[in-house]
Amino acid sequence: MSTHVLASPVxxxxxxxxxxxxxxxxxxxxxxxxxxxxxxxxxxxxxLGVPLxxxxxxxxxxxxxxxxxxxxxxxxxVSVGRSLPFLILMAALVPFTRFVTGTNIGIxxxxxxxxxAGTAFFSRIVENSLRSVPPSLVRVARASGASxxxxxxxxxxxxxxxxxxxxxxxxxxxxxxxxxxxxTIGAGGIGYVAVTYGYQRFDHxxxxxxxxxxxxLVAVVQALGDAAVRATTxxxxxxxxxxxxxxxxxxxxxxxxxxxxxSASASPKELTDVHx
Amino acid sequence: MIELRSLTKTYGEGQHATTxxxxxxxxxxxxxxxxxVGPSGAGKSTLAACVTLLERPTSGAVLVGxxxxxxxxxxxxxxxxxxxxxxxxxxxxxxxxxxxxxxELPLKHLGVVPAQRRARVAELLxxxxxxxxxxxxxxxxxxxxxxxxxxxxxxxLRPSVLLSDEATSGLDPQATASIVALLKELRDDLQxxxxxxxxxxxxxxxxxxxxxxxxxxxIVEHGALVDLLHTPSSPLGRALLPRRAHAGSIAEDxxxxxxxxRSVWVVSHAGHRVPADWLVRASRALGTDLELLGASLSTVAxxxxxxxxxxxxGHLDDDDVEAALIGLGLHAQREESDAAEQRAAARTxxxxxxxxx
Numbered sequence: 174m175s176t177h178v179l180a181s182p183v184x185x186x187x188x189x190x191x192x193x194x195x196x197x198x199x200x201x202x203x204x205x206x207x208x209x210x211x212x213x214x215x216x217x218x219x220x221l222g223v224p225l226x227x228x229x230x231x232x233x234x235x236x237x238x239x240x241x242x243x244x245x246x247x248x249x250x251v252s253v254g255r256s257l258p259f260l261i262l263m264a265a266l267v268p269f270t271r272f273v274t275g276t277n278i279g280i281x282x283x284x285x286x287x288x289x290a291g292t293a294f295f296s297r298i299v300e301n302s303l304r305s306v307p308p309s310l311v312r313v314a315r316a317s318g319a320s321x322x323x324x325x326x327x328x329x330x331x332x333x334x335x336x337x338x339x340x341x342x343x344x345x346x347x348x349x350x351x352x353x354x355x356x357t358i359g360a361g362g363i364g365y366v367a368v369t370y371g372y373q374r375f376d377h378x379x380x381x382x383x384x385x386x387x388x389x390l391v392a393v394v395q396a397l398g399d400a401a402v403r404a405t406t407x408x409x410x411x412x413x414x415x416x417x418x419x420x421x422x423x424x425x426x427x428x429x430x431x432x433x434x435x436s437a438s439a440s441p442k443e444l445t446d447v448h449x
Numbered sequence: 450m451i452e453l454r455s456l457t458k459t460y461g462e463g464q465h466a467t468t469x470x471x472x473x474x475x476x477x478x479x480x481x482x483x484x485x486v487g488p489s490g491a492g493k494s495t496l497a498a499c500v501t502l503l504e505r506p507t508s509g510a511v512l513v514g515x516x517x518x519x520x521x522x523x524x525x526x527x528x529x530x531x532x533x534x535x536x537x538x539x540x541x542x543x544x545x546x547x548x549x550x551x552x553e554l555p556l557k558h559l560g561v562v563p564a565q566r567r568a569r570v571a572e573l574l575x576x577x578x579x580x581x582x583x584x585x586x587x588x589x590x591x592x593x594x595x596x597x598x599x600x601x602x603x604x605x606l607r608p609s610v611l612l613s614d615e616a617t618s619g620l621d622p623q624a625t626a627s628i629v630a631l632l633k634e635l636r637d638d639l640q641x642x643x644x645x646x647x648x649x650x651x652x653x654x655x656x657x658x659x660x661x662x663x664x665x666x667x668i669v670e671h672g673a674l675v676d677l678l679h680t681p682s683s684p685l686g687r688a689l690l691p692r693r694a695h696a697g698s699i700a701e702d703x704x705x706x707x708x709x710x711r712s713v714w715v716v717s718h719a720g721h722r723v724p725a726d727w728l729v730r731a732s733r734a735l736g737t738d739l740e741l742l743g744a745s746l747s748t749v750a751x752x753x754x755x756x757x758x759x760x761x762x763g764h765l766d767d768d769d770v771e772a773a774l775i776g777l778g779l780h781a782q783r784e785e786s787d788a789a790e791q792r793a794a795a796r797t798x799x800x801x802x803x804x805x806x
Binding site: 307309310312313314315316317318319320323327328331332334335405406407408 | 501503527528529530531533534535537539541543544545546554555557558559586588599602603605606
């Protein structure tokens with residue numbers, strides 16, 4: 174029954190909703206499709222977006238090696254990619270997509286416009302992250318004889334890692350949204366299910382399920398992204414044990430006074446350090 | 450050894466050109482700390498940027514160890530910059546690297562092999578007294594400690610010149626004192642030529658061997674710290690040891706009382722051989738007790754410096770008082786009735802130097 178429904182969703186449209194038991198067989202493969210679509214897209218986005226973002230920052234005014242003309246060209250191209258709404262970009266790219274993938278339906282066809290829109294988005298995120306690295310750090314490295322490439326890798330990219338990971342999280346979530354839009358042109362995935370069953374057949378059970386799945390998916394991606402940012406930021410990483418220590422000492426007042434004493438005895442030690 | 454020869458930096462062109470450095474000459478010898486002071490906008494930051502050639506000077510030369518850096522192409526310049534260690538106001542430590550990794554970075558960029566890097570980093574952190582903090586991240590260190598890591602990093606490539614661009618600004622007095630002590634140690638042990646750019650006069654008195662005052666892109670006053678402090682007419686000397694209000698200035702306005710009968714003298718150390726008991730000796734020589742109304746005395750580089758305001762009984766002859774004081778190696782000047790104005794004038798001279806950047 175469920176395979177029959179899948180095969181011709183529109184023709185068999187009735188007022189009867191799918192039962193809850195039938196939904197996993199419909200939604201789980203679609204979730205798999207979404208994950209593949211977003212995963213492949215993000216791999217391409219990172220591979221293209223990082224170099225693009227780096228060139229936007231490096232070639233721009235005040236960058237490591239300013240090239241105003243080249244920067245303006247790259248910036249204009251990226252801005253065009255950013256300015257079209259995804260639905261329009263997707264439709265406009267159909268000939269290009271068919272040229273690259275040989276088809277204009279299914280996952281491969283969705284990945285092409287998603288990767289293009291995502292790359293434009295991500296290159297701006299990378300550029301912004303690199304720009305946020307304090308110029309004083311760059312100055313110090315340059316004053317100690319670092320080459321522009323060394324400054325880029327060991328100062329700019331290295332310091333921007335948490336920020337770029339945070340941006341990657343935002344970007345991935347945006348791609349999940351784009352995959353749902355791509356679903357409307359038959360790309361498969363959660364978006365396709367939501368449109369064909371939830372919207373066109375008014376199947377509330379399916380609609381609710383896709384919403385729950387999407388919310389859960391975004392929550393998981395966000396949690397993973399936050400964890401990655403924390404893991405790469407020393408001052409947020411170290412704060413956790415410190416808070417715990419403060420918590421335990423607060424719970425047992427008798428142990429809090431030794432903690433205070435050790436911290437007080439540590440500061441005079443630093444003061445004596447000062448004199449040699 | 451670093452020499453700046455008619456260093457000029459102009460921004461903009463034609464009518465809108467602004468000359469920030471105006472044929473500036475300055476030499477810092479090995480084992481010497483030269484402080485460059487000046488108000489905001491005097492060109493201190495530009496000077497620092499030009500010394501490391503992060504900004505190309507418009508004209509003039511920057512010579513480090515006899516080699517003119519301004520003549521070098523960008524690629525050789527990177528190598529030449531390694532001869533100048535730089536410490537900036539913001540310590541500039543990379544937040545995601547430990548103290549040891551921060552110090553290691555210039556060595557890594559130079560291509561030093563890991564074993565040698567580790568040895569050198571350990572040696573440097575030991576040198577600045579942070580051997581036990583090697584694996585701490587910058588946020589776990591105090592401001593003074595971070596600046597020490599900055600100094601260790603600046604020394605990583607064994608430079609002959611150390612440029613300190615407001616390195617102690619923003620630190621608390623204790624941390625400043627520790628950085629000053631460290632810089633003096635390094636000056637002596639490594640025979641570094643230290644160019645110390647700052648706006649903090651107290652720090653200059655503590656750290657400098659010679660002082661240059663920068664104003665409108667020119668060095669308007671330059672000399673050994675002790676000499677400047679021994680020259681009462683030097684605006685820089687006055688700014689370094691500011692005069693304070695004294696009791697005489699209050700009593701002066703009173704028409705009655707003992708104040709009217711006393712002459713007020715401003716006395717300052719004019720040389721190395723002022724005896725510590727000069728007030729007693731002068732009183733004895735004049736046969737009457739002198740009053741101490743206000744004083745600011747201290748020891749700089751083992752030499753007594755400072756100034757005092759004393760009151761002499763009105764019946765004494767001015768020439769006698771002056772002779773007695775000058776005989777003790779002091780510089781003496783009678784404060785006239787328009788003394789208040791003079792003090793105000795002295796204060797305005799000091800003011801532009803004390804502006805907090």
